[in-house]
Structures are given as C-alpha cells and as structure tokens.
Amino acid sequence: MGIINFPEFFIAAFLFIISPGIDTIFILNKSITQGQRSGVYATLGITTGVLVHTTLAAFGLSLILSQSAAAFSTVKYLGAAYLIYLGISKLFSKEDLIKQKEPEQPVSIRKTYIAAVFTNTLNPKVAIFFLAFFPQFIQPAYMHSAKPFIVLGLTYAATGLLWLMVLTSFAGTFSAKIRSNPTIAAWLNKFSAVVFVLMGVKIALTKK
Numbered sequence: 001m002g003i004i005n006f007p008e009f010f011i012a013a014f015l016f017i018i019s020p021g022i023d024t025i026f027i028l029n030k031s032i033t034q035g036q037r038s039g040v041y042a043t044l045g046i047t048t049g050v051l052v053h054t055t056l057a058a059f060g061l062s063l064i065l066s067q068s069a070a071a072f073s074t075v076k077y078l079g080a081a082y083l084i085y086l087g088i089s090k091l092f093s094k095e096d097l098i099k100q101k102e103p104e105q106p107v108s109i110r111k112t113y114i115a116a117v118f119t120n121t122l123n124p125k126v127a128i129f130f131l132a133f134f135p136q137f138i139q140p141a142y143m144h145s146a147k148p149f150i151v152l153g154l155t156y157a158a159t160g161l162l163w164l165m166v167l168t169s170f171a172g173t174f175s176a177k178i179r180s181n182p183t184i185a186a187w188l189n190k191f192s193a194v195v196f197v198l199m200g201v202k203i204a205l206t207k208k
Contacts, residue, residue: 002142045116
C-alpha cells in the first residue's frame with residue numbers, strides 16, 4: 001500500500017487525537033449538557049468530518065488549501081463563523097435543557113450530528129494537518145495514489161472514534177447530575193456558548 005513506519009504513525013496519531021482541541025470540547029459539551037446519547041452522535045459527526053478530510057486528502061483536493069491563500073481563508077472564516085453562530089445561539093437560547101420533550105429528541109440528535117460534521121469539516125487546520133502528517137508515512141512512489149491516504153485516514157478515524165467514545169462515556173455519567181440542577185445546567189450552557197465563540201475567534205485569527 002506504500003505505507004511506511006505504521007506503528008509510529010499510530011502512536012503519533014493517537015497522541016494528536018487525545019490532545020484537547022475543538023472536537024474534544026464540542027463532544028464534552030454535548031455529552032455533559034445533553035447526555036451520553038447526544039455525545040455519541042457528536043462523536044459520529046466528528047468522525048464523519050475526519051472521513052471527509054481523508055477523502056479530500058486522498059484525491060488531492062485539500063492541496064488547494066495548502067497552496068491557495070484565498071481558499072484557506074474562505075474555509076477558515078466559514079468555520080469560524082459557524083462556531084461563533086453556535087455560541088451565540090446557545091447564549092441566547094431559551095431551550096430547556098433539563099426537561100426536553102421526547103418527540104423533540106430526534107431533531108436535537110440530528111442537529112447535534114450535523115453541527116459536529118460542520119465543526120470538523122470547516123476547520124482548515126485539520127486538512128492542512130492531514131496533508132503535512134500523512135505524507136511522512138507514505139513512500140514517495142505512492143504519493144500520488146489515493147490508497148495509502150485512505151488507509152491512514154481510516155486508521156486515524158477509527159482510533160479517534162474509539163477514544164472519543166470512551167471520553168463520551170465518562171462525560172455522560174456526569175450528565176444526569178448536572179442536568180438535574182437547573183442553575184448548574186444554565187451556567188454550563190452559557191459557559192460552553194462563550195467557549196464556542198472563543199474557538200471561532202481563534203480559528204479566524206489562525207494564520208496559514
């Protein structure tokens with residue numbers, strides 16, 4: 001498949017995955033404030049975003065982001081705007097996180113999944129990371145083949161999925177206690193809203 005030093009890739013990828021970042025914060029927020037089920041769907045959404053980046057890297061489309069300042073800026077500001085929008089929406093939301101009606105659950109879960117996909121996909125740093133990281137473990141002769149990128153991307157996605165599921169499981173155990181206290185839940189919701197806005201600002205200020 002043209003892949004070299006696979007064990008080293010796995011270790012490096014795992015260390016990068018467990019490092020706290022936007023994806024981790026997003027999933028913890030969903031798991032704690034809305035429950036473990038919401039955290040699971042957020043994890044699946046993030047994993048879907050990783051697969052999108054894998055596909056783009058495999059077929060060379062992400063190369064545009066690394067070579068075009070305009071393309072990088074466009075994706076960067078779209079991602080930043082989306083995170084800021086999520087934060088502001090949560091900040092002024094009247095939604096009751098404690099007593100949510102059962103019929104609304106599927107809609108909420110679907111929104112969580114879609115938001116997670118966009119959060120990861122619209123982060124240009126992930127695309128640049130894939131382009132900078134993966135080639136170090138691919139033989140030069142296979143650099144223009146999609147296969148090694150796909151294998152490494154699937155490995156990265158599977159590793160990330162397992163780690164985030166574990167994280168979601170632990171975070172979800174605190175959900176019931178927090179949600180049973182309206183004051184704590186309200187303040188946590190506002191805090192997470194501010195965090196989303198700050199993450200959006202951070203991405204907007206990110207240089208290539």
